[in-house]
Structures are given as C-alpha cells and as structure tokens.
Amino acid sequence: MLLPVLQAVSQVAAKESPTVLNLAFADQQLNTALRLMQGQIVGLRSGVLPPWSVSLIAQGVHPVTIAEAQQVGGSLQGALEFLLDRGYLGRAQLDGVAQERALSALLPLAWQTSMTSSALWADAPSELPLNSTSTQQIIETAERHAALLTREERALKPSSRFSANPLSVSTMVGNEDKERVYHAAMRGLSLGEMSQRLPQRWDTLTQTVSRLLREGALRPQNAAAPREVADALKAGQAAPDFCLPDLAGGELRLSALRGQPVWLVFNRQSTCAMCNPHHAKIIAMHELLRARGVQIVSVWGSPLEDLSSGIGRQRPPYPVLADPNDETYDRYGLRMSLKGTLDPRNLSTMIQGFRMMGASALKDDGELLRMPAEFLIGADGVIETAHYNSYGSDWLPMERVLSWADQQTVPDRH
Known part of the structure; x- marks a missing residue:
C-alpha cells in the first residue's frame, strides 16, 4: 500500500x-x-x-x-x-x-x-x-x-534547527557525514538549509541528525524564525560593531580600532579558492597600507579550528577572525548567490586558488554560496566604501584601496 x-x-x-x-x-x-x-x-x-x-x-x-x-x-x-x-x-x-x-x-x-x-x-x-x-x-x-526511517527521523522537518555541543567536536573526526551536519548546525542552518547545501539524501541526512541527537552532539531547538539578514550597508553609515575570535588568539572588537582606518574583508570558507588568491595580494600590500595607518581585518565563515589549515597557511600579518555562525555576515547584509558562485569570471582566480590550496580547496567548512564583501572604514568608524561582490572574485581593485589609503591621515606615532 x-x-x-x-x-x-x-x-x-x-x-x-x-x-x-x-x-x-x-x-x-x-x-x-x-x-x-x-x-x-x-x-x-x-x-x-x-x-x-x-x-x-x-x-x-x-x-x-x-x-x-x-x-x-x-x-x-x-x-x-x-x-x-x-x-x-x-x-x-x-x-x-x-x-x-x-x-x-x-x-x-x-x-x-x-x-x-x-x-x-x-x-x-x-x-x-x-x-x-x-x-x-x-x-x-x-x-x-x-x-526504514524511525518515528523520530520521520518527525524531523525542514524547519527543524539544532544547537551543537562544542564538547563533541572531537567525536566528529573521521566521519565526514557527521562532521558536515555538525558544522552546519554550528552555523545555525535548519535541516532544510542543510539539505540544500550538503551532498546527502534526505533519509541519510535525517539518520545522521538523529544519530547526533542520540549521542548528545546536537540538541533540538524550538522552531525558530529564519535568520534576519540586514539590508546592504552604504557609505555614510556607522560600521556595525562586533567581537570575534582571532586565529592569533584572543578576540578582536571592531570598535577597539577606532582612530584607525580599517579595510574590513568578509570572505567565504577558510580554504576558498577565490578568497585566498585575493589575500595573497593583500599580504603583499600590507606594509604599504600599514605605513599609511590602515588596519586590515579579515572575517571568515569557518570554525576557528579550521582557519589554520586554510587562510592560516599564508600567515597573514593582520587579524584573521572566525564567524562560523554567520552573525556578523548577517549584520553586514551579505547574501548567498549560486549564480555569483558559478559565474565564469571566477574561473581564472579559482584556478590560481586551487594551485595554492590543493585538494583542501574542496573542503566545505563554511558557506560555499556566500558572496564576499569589503568595507573601507574611516578612523571615525563610518563606512566610506561598501563593496558587495557581484560574483565570487569581484574584489575591490587594489588601486582603489591604495587611493583611499593615501587620503587617510596617518596616526601620530610619537
């Protein structure tokens, strides 16, 4: 029947x-x-x-x-x-x-x-x-x-959300399906959002979630409203404050940099083949910008423990922050785009990125469909340029960043 x-x-x-x-x-x-x-x-x-x-x-x-x-x-x-x-x-x-x-x-x-x-x-x-x-x-x-699905697995809905137990992270090692679902839950994704992003069929996805719930790695949350993403920010607005963990240790609060111009770069996952080549250029420019008093800050949609094996391999001489729950991305109005991710204009940058990162560029430790963004913020904390990438590698031209930096007042170092 x-x-x-x-x-x-x-x-x-x-x-x-x-x-x-x-x-x-x-x-x-x-x-x-x-x-x-x-x-x-x-x-x-x-x-x-x-x-x-x-x-x-x-x-x-x-x-x-x-x-x-x-x-x-x-x-x-x-x-x-x-x-x-x-x-x-x-x-x-x-x-x-x-x-x-x-x-x-x-x-x-x-x-x-x-x-x-x-x-x-x-x-x-x-x-x-x-x-x-x-x-x-x-x-x-x-x-x-x-x-074959149990009653608990049948009861799971696309709107079901879960909180991840941070003490269980070590138990995920060696099981790719469990690790993917666990990190997706850490990023606040609902079951339906997981099904749109992970290469797991619905029955295996619900079975993995059910297993993690039984093991205590996940806990069910009450039905929650979809995440609210702010409107795109514009020049003249105050840059929203945030506090995120830094790969170098400790935390960084944006407002603590008040008095310095800031180049704030929002990236995708830590191994992204479109983001890492961009940061190779930023690292090469770092001394020029530092001499002009500009502080570079980069934010990544990956867990802190994954940053060292991704962007951390380039040893950036500026803060590398982790936002695996995407809260800061949402406050700054960043969006997802399949079209922007697959745009053919990304191809040359992606080839360069895969040469840099090797097989690790395929690792999904963040949002693969996320469109990056960059903000040039004055010493007063007000956004002077808000740039949202229309496709993955649509970064601000370096000449434009240098021109902006030349207009900033270098802080008195004495």
Whole structure:
C-alpha cells in the first residue's frame, strides 16, 4: 500500500499525456513540482534539493570544470551535455545522479499528511530527463527507504534547527557525514538549509541528525524564525560593531580600532579558492597600507579550528577572525548567490586558488554560496566604501584601496 503522497504521484504518472503535478504543503519548503510523461519523471523542482553543482562535486567533478561547463553550455542542460561530451561524466553515471535527485525530492514527502493540494501545473520545471528509470521504480524505492526511517527521523522537518555541543567536536573526526551536519548546525542552518547545501539524501541526512541527537552532539531547538539578514550597508553609515575570535588568539572588537582606518574583508570558507588568491595580494600590500595607518581585518565563515589549515597557511600579518555562525555576515547584509558562485569570471582566480590550496580547496567548512564583501572604514568608524561582490572574485581593485589609503591621515606615532 503506497503512502498517500507517493500514491498521488503514481496515479498521475500513469497518464499518457505529459503532466506537471504540483504538490503543495503547509511547510512550503516541501513544495515539489514533477513533470511526468509516459510513466517517467522528466522534470523536477524541489525546495529541499541542493544545486546540481553540489551533486556533481559529490561525483568527483572539479568545481573549476563545472564553472567551465556552465560558461560553455550556457544552461543546465548545456553544461551537462558538455560534461558528457568531454568525458567528465558517463551517461549511466549522470542518469544515476538524476535518479538520486528524484529520490531525494520524494523521500521527505513520503510520510507527509498535510498536503494542501496536488494541482496540475502548466509551468514545467526543468531538470535532466531520467532516460531509463520509470516513475514507479522511483516511487517503490522511495517507499522502501522511507519505511526504514524511525518515528523520530520521520518527525524531523525542514524547519527543524539544532544547537551543537562544542564538547563533541572531537567525536566528529573521521566521519565526514557527521562532521558536515555538525558544522552546519554550528552555523545555525535548519535541516532544510542543510539539505540544500550538503551532498546527502534526505533519509541519510535525517539518520545522521538523529544519530547526533542520540549521542548528545546536537540538541533540538524550538522552531525558530529564519535568520534576519540586514539590508546592504552604504557609505555614510556607522560600521556595525562586533567581537570575534582571532586565529592569533584572543578576540578582536571592531570598535577597539577606532582612530584607525580599517579595510574590513568578509570572505567565504577558510580554504576558498577565490578568497585566498585575493589575500595573497593583500599580504603583499600590507606594509604599504600599514605605513599609511590602515588596519586590515579579515572575517571568515569557518570554525576557528579550521582557519589554520586554510587562510592560516599564508600567515597573514593582520587579524584573521572566525564567524562560523554567520552573525556578523548577517549584520553586514551579505547574501548567498549560486549564480555569483558559478559565474565564469571566477574561473581564472579559482584556478590560481586551487594551485595554492590543493585538494583542501574542496573542503566545505563554511558557506560555499556566500558572496564576499569589503568595507573601507574611516578612523571615525563610518563606512566610506561598501563593496558587495557581484560574483565570487569581484574584489575591490587594489588601486582603489591604495587611493583611499593615501587620503587617510596617518596616526601620530610619537
């Protein structure tokens, strides 16, 4: 006996004519659209799926190759055809990824009883066709995996949030799935946000969360409102104060630097292939800026313990701060952007970054979709330039920073 939602999909899939089925739920992140034709799923849109790039990276496709495929292909379908034509993926492998994505979309729906509608849509979602897998096979597989979930795992929702026990961090070593989920919880991500960012199917994700809850590494939080991200800051506004741990030890409070001009750089994760080449240039400029009285401060969306193996390898002569919970990023109005992350203009910087960082550049210890930003702050604590990267490597030109520094008053050192 099929579960209610899967039964609704099965009934529509039996139709001969192409049909788009919209499954709507009280929890809107579960809303799913399926395009069905002759017993096959040929289109899919789901709020719990990660971007295709995450699925491809999990298959061993290099991020630089994905960026090149997008640049050449111009669309998802074109990018996938590029990867097939160049031999980066085999057809069977790509079909397997598509099948897993369809399964990942259906699994969180299997035990839902709050479906508000199952209307047919004229708006067809775009997704790679599942050439050789029938809808019925996907549904049967989804029901089989759903039956293995415990009552506690079934009760987990996309809105579920957790607090991480800092004393459990050492127990994560050696288990990549547990480590990813633990660090995602440390950053304040909900279960639904984890499903959009981590290469884990919904059932394995909920099983990992359940295991961490039993071990005491995670604790459930009451349903919380989504994180509030401030509006983008502008020149003339006071720079919001913050206090963050420093890789060199202790903490740094921004207001403690009042009286000095500050170049504040917000980065992505500590091993980022777009951020580390930028900091190589900043390090080379450090003495010039220090002579002009400018203090450089860099903030990274990674746990403190991960900074030394990332940006710390360059030994920056300025503060390197950790904000794994993204609280400062939110106060400064930084946003996520898949388009900006995959922008082909990032390619040359990413190649340089992968040469610098090696395989560690693939480590996800922060927000991969985060767009960086830079702020030039006067000695009075007022923002003089607010620059939000439109794509990952869209940094402020060094000439502009030097020109700004030349206009600052060098503090009296006597």
